[in-house]
Amino acid sequence: MPETRSSNARKPKRRRAAADYERIFHPRAIAILGVSTEDGFGFGAGMFRAISAMGFEGGIYPVNPRGGAFDGREIYRSVEELPDPVDFAVIAVAARHVPAALEACLKKGIAGAEILSSGFSELGTDEGRRLENEISRIADRGICVVGPNCFGIYCPKSGLTLLPGPDLSRETGPVGFVAQSGGISIDFAHAGKWMGVKFSKMVSFGNGADLREAELLHYFADDPETQVVSLYIEGIKDGDAFFRELAKTAAKKPVIVLKGGLSRAGARSVASHTASMGGSREIWSSILKQARAVEVHDTEELAQTTLAFAGLPGRAFRNISIVGGGGAIGVTACDTAESYGIEIPPLSADLRTRIEGMLPRPGSSATNPIDVANPFVAPAILKEVLLAAAADPQIDLQILVSLLFHYKTIARFMGRPIAEVTPFRELATAVRDVVEQTGKPVVAVLSSARRDADSLDVIEMTALARQEYLRCGIPVFDELHDALRAVSHMNDYYEGRIK
Amino acid sequence: MPETRSSNARKPKRRRAAADYERIFHPRAIAILGVSTEDGFGFGAGMFRAISAMGFEGGIYPVNPRGGAFDGREIYRSVEELPDPVDFAVIAVAARHVPAALEACLKKGIAGAEILSSGFSELGTDEGRRLENEISRIADRGICVVGPNCFGIYCPKSGLTLLPGPDLSRETGPVGFVAQSGGISIDFAHAGKWMGVKFSKMVSFGNGADLREAELLHYFADDPETQVVSLYIEGIKDGDAFFRELAKTAAKKPVIVLKGGLSRAGARSVASHTASMGGSREIWSSILKQARAVEVHDTEELAQTTLAFAGLPGRAFRNISIVGGGGAIGVTACDTAESYGIEIPPLSADLRTRIEGMLPRPGSSATNPIDVANPFVAPAILKEVLLAAAADPQIDLQILVSLLFHYKTIARFMGRPIAEVTPFRELATAVRDVVEQTGKPVVAVLSSARRDADSLDVIEMTALARQEYLRCGIPVFDELHDALRAVSHMNDYYEGRIK
Numbered sequence: 001m002p003e004t005r006s007s008n009a010r011k012p013k014r015r016r017a018a019a020d021y022e023r024i025f026h027p028r029a030i031a032i033l034g035v036s037t038e039d040g041f042g043f044g045a046g047m048f049r050a051i052s053a054m055g056f057e058g059g060i061y062p063v064n065p066r067g068g069a070f071d072g073r074e075i076y077r078s079v080e081e082l083p084d085p086v087d088f089a090v091i092a093v094a095a096r097h098v099p100a101a102l103e104a105c106l107k108k109g110i111a112g113a114e115i116l117s118s119g120f121s122e123l124g125t126d127e128g129r130r131l132e133n134e135i136s137r138i139a140d141r142g143i144c145v146v147g148p149n150c151f152g153i154y155c156p157k158s159g160l161t162l163l164p165g166p167d168l169s170r171e172t173g174p175v176g177f178v179a180q181s182g183g184i185s186i187d188f189a190h191a192g193k194w195m196g197v198k199f200s201k202m203v204s205f206g207n208g209a210d211l212r213e214a215e216l217l218h219y220f221a222d223d224p225e226t227q228v229v230s231l232y233i234e235g236i237k238d239g240d241a242f243f244r245e246l247a248k249t250a251a252k253k254p255v256i257v258l259k260g261g262l263s264r265a266g267a268r269s270v271a272s273h274t275a276s277m278g279g280s281r282e283i284w285s286s287i288l289k290q291a292r293a294v295e296v297h298d299t300e301e302l303a304q305t306t307l308a309f310a311g312l313p314g315r316a317f318r319n320i321s322i323v324g325g326g327g328a329i330g331v332t333a334c335d336t337a338e339s340y341g342i343e344i345p346p347l348s349a350d351l352r353t354r355i356e357g358m359l360p361r362p363g364s365s366a367t368n369p370i371d372v373a374n375p376f377v378a379p380a381i382l383k384e385v386l387l388a389a390a391a392d393p394q395i396d397l398q399i400l401v402s403l404l405f406h407y408k409t410i411a412r413f414m415g416r417p418i419a420e421v422t423p424f425r426e427l428a429t430a431v432r433d434v435v436e437q438t439g440k441p442v443v444a445v446l447s448s449a450r451r452d453a454d455s456l457d458v459i460e461m462t463a464l465a466r467q468e469y470l471r472c473g474i475p476v477f478d479e480l481h482d483a484l485r486a487v488s489h490m491n492d493y494y495e496g497r498i499k
Numbered sequence: 500m501p502e503t504r505s506s507n508a509r510k511p512k513r514r515r516a517a518a519d520y521e522r523i524f525h526p527r528a529i530a531i532l533g534v535s536t537e538d539g540f541g542f543g544a545g546m547f548r549a550i551s552a553m554g555f556e557g558g559i560y561p562v563n564p565r566g567g568a569f570d571g572r573e574i575y576r577s578v579e580e581l582p583d584p585v586d587f588a589v590i591a592v593a594a595r596h597v598p599a600a601l602e603a604c605l606k607k608g609i610a611g612a613e614i615l616s617s618g619f620s621e622l623g624t625d626e627g628r629r630l631e632n633e634i635s636r637i638a639d640r641g642i643c644v645v646g647p648n649c650f651g652i653y654c655p656k657s658g659l660t661l662l663p664g665p666d667l668s669r670e671t672g673p674v675g676f677v678a679q680s681g682g683i684s685i686d687f688a689h690a691g692k693w694m695g696v697k698f699s700k701m702v703s704f705g706n707g708a709d710l711r712e713a714e715l716l717h718y719f720a721d722d723p724e725t726q727v728v729s730l731y732i733e734g735i736k737d738g739d740a741f742f743r744e745l746a747k748t749a750a751k752k753p754v755i756v757l758k759g760g761l762s763r764a765g766a767r768s769v770a771s772h773t774a775s776m777g778g779s780r781e782i783w784s785s786i787l788k789q790a791r792a793v794e795v796h797d798t799e800e801l802a803q804t805t806l807a808f809a810g811l812p813g814r815a816f817r818n819i820s821i822v823g824g825g826g827a828i829g830v831t832a833c834d835t836a837e838s839y840g841i842e843i844p845p846l847s848a849d850l851r852t853r854i855e856g857m858l859p860r861p862g863s864s865a866t867n868p869i870d871v872a873n874p875f876v877a878p879a880i881l882k883e884v885l886l887a888a889a890a891d892p893q894i895d896l897q898i899l900v901s902l903l904f905h906y907k908t909i910a911r912f913m914g915r916p917i918a919e920v921t922p923f924r925e926l927a928t929a930v931r932d933v934v935e936q937t938g939k940p941v942v943a944v945l946s947s948a949r950r951d952a953d954s955l956d957v958i959e960m961t962a963l964a965r966q967e968y969l970r971c972g973i974p975v976f977d978e979l980h981d982a983l984r985a986v987s988h989m990n991d992y993y994e995g996r997i998k
Binding site for chain 1: 545648757834862904948950959963966
């Protein structure tokens with residue numbers, strides 16, 4: 001890795017080159033400042049172990065002025081004496097030592113550093129603010145700073161991970177995520193693993209003394225690895241820049257925004273959490289609409305909406321069919337769909353007749369929603385039903401509701417494990433075939449009413465079924481409501497209703 | 500059991516005596532009509548096995564004109580020849596044989612019968628309607644009919660169970676539930692088991708040829724075993740009677756209503772599902788408000804709202820404190836709380852100082868929401884924090900957010916199972932102590948971002964932690980949003996805003 005940047009170069013902010021980001025997100029070597037031999041649970045030691053566990057392929061150099069060894073590796077006494085060029089640093093030393101540590105990184109030619117330490121402006125003290133200003137000034141001289149008071153960067157492709165995430169997924173994907181909050185970031189990173197949301201890069205920037213939302217939006221707008229951008233923000237420091245970058249990015253790719261701190265109590269909480277200001281709900285909604293960003297209202301909606309944008313073709317889906325066993329599910333689904341402006345049109349008469357012929361009688365219904373009468377209808381039949389419904393030119397998306405937990409009754413009757421009697425693999429393959437043959441996407445809803453401590457076999461089977469659907473490229477939601485709400489956000493974005 | 504009722508007595512509907520209900524919900528003996536020796540998956544055989552598995556203590560008599568044996572038990576050829584008095588019957592014979600079967604039950608002096616068979620008015624055929632009318636006429640002569648086209652009655656105390664629920668909970672509780680839909684009923688019965696919603700009686704009445712929502716409301720209004728009534732309805736047959744009973748019941752105890760079929764597509768689906776009519780959303784909302792019923796919009800909201808009403812003292816909670824590790828959770832919680840009209844007031848200065856002294860620094864905040872900085876704060880400290888916050892006279896409910904899944908990191912580091920390193924038992928006990936000492940309820944939120952197939956240990960620990968909280972009488976929600984929404988429904992009901 002050539003050290004192209006003079007250590008004392010003064011760089012104006014928001015002019016970082018793509019090459020700098022490349023060194024930060026895909027570093028060839030990392031220094032971890034603050035790995036202590038004594039404190040096994042310290043941030044530095046934790047991050048050392050986490051990045052190792054992620055299988056990061058480059059060099060990882062622990063640094064501590066006291067030297068010694070950690071996990072059988074030599075601890076270097078300073079950044080200066082590191083044997084090789086380093087692209088990225090993790091700083092986990094006490095707040096008062098952070099400026100010197102950052103300065104050393106800048107001198108070494110390191111492109112960027114994440115500062116996990118807290119004890120800065122979020123304290124509301126003069127000393128905290130002074131230290132944070134010092135960090136900003138050093139950053140201005142040519143090193144990109146993430147934090148302080150943050151969980152850092154997660155980049156599945158390179159193996160960078162958030163504090164304290166040793167077991168996040170290494171699968172890369174289309175979602176760029178940005179948040180001040182480390183807690184929300186690590187939760188979303190974990191949730192993404194089972195939900196099937198795969199990230200290009202995730203940045204938890206904490207107090208944001210240097211790198212913040214506007215610049216990251218600017219970066220993601222042109223990042224070819226990122227197709228969907230999700231943000232959780234509590235406050236912004238430069239409203240004009242943020243709005244400009246938001247609108248520019250949203251014109252290129254979907255940007256989903258959760259704004260925290262819009263209530264009075266929330267604003268109080270923001271102030272102590274990341275030392276930035278909130279704003280009024282109405283103003284924020286209007287700003288987001290003008291920028292054509294997608295506004296969501298809680299972290300689940302954020303995750304589900306991101307899943308839909310990342311997992312479905314980029315377009316609106318106004319007319320859908322719903323297929324499932326258990327008519328009442330169809331009834332409430334219709335009500336929810338209507339409240340989100342989604343149509344569930346009756347299928348044409350001939351298709352209805354064709355579908356009726358496939359379904360068990362009585363108890364089934366071939367109107368849309370299509371009630372297949374019970375949760376045990378064979379995947380091969382469900383496939384034919386989905387193929388037939390897709391033949392209606394009105395339909396542009398299908399939702400298949402699977403209540404696989406009911407197979408527990410059959411498993412019990414047959415005296416066999418539920419994972420063996422539930423045809424989830426066949427189901428996922430059948431659905432994939434339908435998507436391939438019809439060109440119309442299918443979304444799976446995998447509700448489970450059985451989650452008690454005695455139903456671990458059901459929970460495991462459901463998790464495996466979800467995995468199987470995801471492997472076949474089928475987005476999965478827990479509840480129909482979640483799927484419909486997520487699709488409605490896509491409709492708003494792609495039909496340009498957000499403006 | 501004395502057979503007090505003459506088999507040919509003509510009883511007007513909705514005048515059934517408490518004694519009849521007693522025989523139906525807590526029968527001493529049950530006949531199951533339609534247990535076939537050949538078809539192991541048939542409704543009759545399934546129900547026979549399910550009621551046996553539930554541990555029903557009374558006699559269970561299988562009936563089939565062909566005779567024979569089932570699971571080593573003699574199958575009786577007719578109801579007439581059953582050796583003992585029977586209180587309740589399960590009818591699972593083909594639709595065309597149902598009237599004769601019901602007639603035989605009436606003659607035998609059986610108080611009530613659930614008809615699981617379908618093939619009646621829901622078919623939309625003349626023959627289906629004719630058969631259903633016949634059922635109604637037989638019922639009018641003195642036997643209470645649940646169904647047809649239903650999953651029947653679940654009564655944990657006696658061991659009656661829905662089709663096909665062999666493993667529902669035997670724990671009785673305060674919730675009476677009524678639905679046309681069998682699917683929604685069985686799902687709620689299963690979900691209740693892990694959510695901690697315990698039922699007095701659940702009735703899935705399907706087409707409702709006899710017993711329906713209005714009469715059941717009338718019954719639940721005065722049933723001492725039922726403190727909270729929940730309804731899922733698709734359509735009603737007698738609007739005036741329904742509204743009258745709804746208002747009368749809601750004046751005595753909370754009634755939570757989910758109305759399906761309010762959209763155009765939903766109404767279509769209702770028609771094929773249980774052959775009743777829907778209605779417009781606005782009219783329904785207004786009817787429910789006038790009756791002081793609590794309106795919810797999907798099955799999850801129904802279950803969560805029922806949990807809150809059943810698990811918390813019957814009153815409004817306007818000012819709450821939120822305690823958790825991870826400040827951003829506090830921020831979004833505040834926003835959600837405000838949108839539901841719930842206040843998260845700042846604590847008094849002296850309490851804030853006291854709490855600050857207990858928490859790790861930096862990263863914590865003693866304003867309300869109280870951010871304890873990380874998910875590993877010891878239960879003993881959380882207990883002190885909750886006790887201190889409860890000392891503020893403003894606070895009338897506390898919410899503790901536990902992100903226990905993060906203990907996976909510690910478990911991994913220590914090389915021990917997560918269920919061993921996570922102090923969930925101590926946590927639940929600490930919270931119970933707080934409730935006992937302060938008299939102010941605490942609600943737990945047990946979010947888990949880890950649900951992938953590789954995190955079964957985390958899922959199991961979370962299920963055990965939930966069980967432990969429930970054992971200590973603490974209602975548990977998956978997400979803060981769910982808890983806040985449920986509490987807001989209680990506020991509306993108990994402050995009389997629904998009117």
